[in-house]
Amino acid sequence: MAGPSVLRFGGQRTKAAPQGARQHNRFFYMLLAMPGIIWLTVLFIVPFYDVLAIAGGRLDFLTGSPVAVYNPLNWSHANLVQTWNGIFGATAFQLPIIWRTIWYTAVASGLCLLIGYPAAYFVARFAGRRKALFLVLLIAPFWISYMMRMLAWIGLLQTNGYLNKFLGAIGLPNDINWLGGHWYTVVLGLVYGYIPYIILVLYAGLDRIDGSLLEAGRDLGLSRAETFLKVTLPLSRQPILTGMLITVLPMLGDYYTNQLLSGTPRTAMIGNVIQTQLGTNGFQGQGAVLSLLVLAVLVIPMVYYVRATSRAAREAS
């Protein structure tokens, strides 16, 4: 079956290659992919089944820790009911948190886009010979740890920090307690934390737009603003959508920005609830249910994102 090795695969001659050789090659490539496949199965797919098993599991009343139940036929709905009561029940406190999460995330990612788009647009289109410099400065925050960037604002926003000093210097009230649990501080932190990611996506997308399309628009008599509205903006629809997702998805699981810049339940988001339940005996099962609910809501945008980026990758090649 082996035949001369020349015939084994590739090129024109593949068509004549014996069936066994092609099978052999397929086996080789399957073998290459196998470690990754096994890893993803054991450490990605199985863990999510485990979350289901915890969510449908029982509570060990002695230790207060959750007991996973792996047979779906034996799953109990106790955790689901408790979570439901936590959201919609008579003593519910989570519904306002969910609304707040949506509201914060919408405002913060909208601001990310409003600030990020013009900057990315300028660097992609007009930076000219200084493009490398601008790009380095745009990318720099991407390499700086999130904690360091939060520390920076913790220093600036303290009551005796530079922001209040600056406000005082221009004659505004200078005794604002920025870190005392305000929604605008949390939104500022979210924007500051996630804007580098959306800017990179927007820059890559805008940089890919063929300049001759814009010239054609201008040659046909469109003004600068019209060219932007009729050519650039429609062509950047995809980067805008993926960029928004790349900021929205992590914001929905963010608990640390809130903890560092506010630290009060008044500004708590859904991430804070999950993280607290995870660390509280007796509530871990509900934490599992809540994370699965968040995941269920996000599955559609996630799949959309995956499809959009792999389509873009195929078109680029």
Added chain:
Amino acid sequence: MTTAATTQQAAATEAARAARPGPRWPKRNPWRHPWFLESFTWLYLIWSLLPIGLAILFSFNSGKSQAVWQGFSWRWYLTDPVLSVAHSNVLQLAVLQTLKLSAYTTLIAVPLGVLFALGIHRWRTRTGATFNFVMLLSFVIPELIFGVAMFFVFTSLFSGISLGTLAETLALVTWNVSWPAIIVQARLATIGNSYSEAAADLGCNPFQTMYRVWLPLLSPAILASAILVFSTVIDDFVIVDLLSNSAANTPMSVYIYATQRGGNGGPALNALGTIMLIMSFVIAILGYIGYRLMTRGERGTSTDALATIAGS
């Protein structure tokens, strides 16, 4: 005399302009520099980078404040006998743990992801496509949700692996394996199949093709993904926060968060953050230089290389 003439002339042009049909505004140079956009971009850059600069500055503060400047000193790096990075055991453990996790994760995730990409690229079956999709899902899933799954699996199903360095490494590998897998697949797509087909025609078996053709052609992509994995792990917070349980397995990001949250923040944390920043920048610069050297002779500019190193 001349002034009168110019005024007259100006008035005439004004009149002509007013008489001419068309846009009411004087026609401006259509290729003028967008000063407004440029100033906006500079304002954004100042807003994004100045706070970091100040945070670095405060790591050299001689007092205990992160907000009020009290003079320059090396106190928080070297000289303070208890609280400085040079003398505090806990801080050193945090630095060490970050480096350990970055190294382990890079060493495991990069080969795993590269092989996965090479395999999936040619093993075009439904199973292959499905697992490629699973890999991409692991790339976009919110980190908290992934971390919750990891927390549960290491406290229930795989409870033999307790929380700590091993659990952190396993989780970080899963979280980061998509970098090499995605970047290498993109590079494979741009390279095309002609090289491997030529190699096969010249008598290479698949293993030789991989070793002699694919790996050399892929080396820039492999380098770029290694840099991304290493620096992502340096900055990673959520996964390690959920999976660490003692000072010995707490990396810098978690230490900074926990201490600041506990109300014990101070310039020592800024010093730790500055060390993280320097690590990331050194990795990024070395990676950029290496990437440029490896892609010498290819079409492409410094800006393309920068974008690749940053993962886009």
